[in-house]
Amino acid sequence: MExxxxxxxxxxxxxIDDFDSLVRSHRPRIFRFMLASLRDTxxxxxxxxxxxVRAYKARAQFRGDASSITWLMxxxxxxxxxxxxxxxxxxxxxxxxxxxxxSDVSDWVPDQQRSPEAIASAxxxxxAVWNAAASLxxxxxxxxxxxxxxxxxxxxxxxxxxxxxxTVKAHLFRALQAVRAGMEEKx
Amino acid sequence: xxxxxxxEQISDYLxxxxxxxxxxxxxxxxxxxxxxxxxxSALTEFRGAxxxxxxxxxxxxxxxxxxxxxxxxxxxxxxxMPESLVELPWYQxxxxxxxxxxxxxxxxxxxxxxxxxxxxxxxxxxxxxxIYQPPPVKLAxxxxxxGGGARQPIVRKAELPRPVKQFVAPTEHFQTQLTAPxxxxxxxxxxxxxxxxxxxxxxxxxxxxxxxGFGNGKGGGIGSGTGNGVGPGTGGGAGGGVYRxxxxxxxxxxxLHPEPQYSxxxxxxxxxxxxxxxxxxDENGKPIDIKVxxxxxxxxxxxxxxxxxxxxxxxxxxxxxxVKVQAQIEVTFRLL
Numbered sequence: 001m002e003x004x005x006x007x008x009x010x011x012x013x014x015x016i017d018d019f020d021s022l023v024r025s026h027r028p029r030i031f032r033f034m035l036a037s038l039r040d041t042x043x044x045x046x047x048x049x050x051x052x053v054r055a056y057k058a059r060a061q062f063r064g065d066a067s068s069i070t071w072l073m074x075x076x077x078x079x080x081x082x083x084x085x086x087x088x089x090x091x092x093x094x095x096x097x098x099x100x101x102x103s104d105v106s107d108w109v110p111d112q113q114r115s116p117e118a119i120a121s122a123x124x125x126x127x128a129v130w131n132a133a134a135s136l137x138x139x140x141x142x143x144x145x146x147x148x149x150x151x152x153x154x155x156x157x158x159x160x161x162x163x164x165x166x167t168v169k170a171h172l173f174r175a176l177q178a179v180r181a182g183m184e185e186k187x
Numbered sequence: 188x189x190x191x192x193x194x195e196q197i198s199d200y201l202x203x204x205x206x207x208x209x210x211x212x213x214x215x216x217x218x219x220x221x222x223x224x225x226x227x228s229a230l231t232e233f234r235g236a237x238x239x240x241x242x243x244x245x246x247x248x249x250x251x252x253x254x255x256x257x258x259x260x261x262x263x264x265x266x267x268m269p270e271s272l273v274e275l276p277w278y279q280x281x282x283x284x285x286x287x288x289x290x291x292x293x294x295x296x297x298x299x300x301x302x303x304x305x306x307x308x309x310x311x312x313x314x315x316x317x318i319y320q321p322p323p324v325k326l327a328x329x330x331x332x333x334g335g336g337a338r339q340p341i342v343r344k345a346e347l348p349r350p351v352k353q354f355v356a357p358t359e360h361f362q363t364q365l366t367a368p369x370x371x372x373x374x375x376x377x378x379x380x381x382x383x384x385x386x387x388x389x390x391x392x393x394x395x396x397x398x399x400g401f402g403n404g405k406g407g408g409i410g411s412g413t414g415n416g417v418g419p420g421t422g423g424g425a426g427g428g429v430y431r432x433x434x435x436x437x438x439x440x441x442x443l444h445p446e447p448q449y450s451x452x453x454x455x456x457x458x459x460x461x462x463x464x465x466x467x468x469d470e471n472g473k474p475i476d477i478k479v480x481x482x483x484x485x486x487x488x489x490x491x492x493x494x495x496x497x498x499x500x501x502x503x504x505x506x507x508x509x510v511k512v513q514a515q516i517e518v519t520f521r522l523l
Binding site for chain 1: 194195198199201202203204225226228229230232233234235236237238239240241242243244245448454493497522
């Protein structure tokens, strides 16, 4: 039985020898973070691609002091920040973004053979958290998603975002306050 | 500690940064535990929905396998790099800009020139306004109003189709492997059909799980008569026993296999490994009689059973007919 995380694919002794398998193993996770952050499938696809292009170009700089996923997530978080900060694109992003992406995440609640009432309640909860996440600033949302979707701990998030641990905590606290407010409103 | 946790302390607990005494209180105090569970449940549902959604949206048809480790990195650069991102040297960028400006200027000049031509100006003046004005309707007095026309259907704004949950290849965080169990041992003692027919011990024989040859088929016989009489044969009944793959019985093939969910305890403990399940795939391709052969614990066994019970298979075949087949499935849980 594996109790430790398996060594990252393509990563051997702090070097990236097989970039191909690195892409294969981490692409779904990077895409997940991008899509949850941007809520735009096309932009998420493009930025995921950009993330690996950047990683490939900078692969020589990868030192073994962080895991490859932390390193890739760092690039991904920077790309999300640049993308959100690009005000020239904001108008187009708003007008092109389909409501499909925005409204339907609650439809993806795993049913797990639950009763319709339980599913409806779970959907309500997901919608409240989803709307709360939408109301957050880009930094807060990134930290929130890294903690509660990607299951990273505070130190990992600090490494990915380049923030201090205290700042990460403060962002998470504000994000949870927004979630709480959203849930109270639903009640 | 008698006081209930404040919101800050609950947040710290959810963030994973609570002091030990607060964490203990969150477990022991009924009221605080309920409050924490409410938020934990919402966050878990959110995580599940986002993962499910992004998993379905994630393309799996991408290919990056190019010349790697050959020192020719340029191949991958070109493959991964969208054309719009390729950095051009400054003179090429400038050339493109100047060219674009020139073409636009030329087009505007052409339009202005055309507009200045007399025949064009004349044609524009003569252009009729194509607006249809219906003839005025005379309203007759003392005549009742006409009835309303046939009601037109309300035309709704077209909406994009909602996404359908459809199956795509599973992502890496779980793998399943259908492994064939040991094949059936066909070295059975020769059985005298008449003796079996006369005996009442049919249930005892069918309990061996070798094949379903002893059912109440039309022929009422035991088997094909060749070999040791294991299968039902053409004259045999369609018995209800369970086959094992091999000896002309094909393996069932999973058609729909929804991913198992990670249990909360296992996720927190970063617990990984494989659960080995034993099950029977019935004639309709539904899994029945699912049992855990090799457990993994922390709720993952239940999650594996829950997922596999929703699977659909192409049933195992024998002589072109679907039959119940014993199978083993290894569900591997891996945290990404």
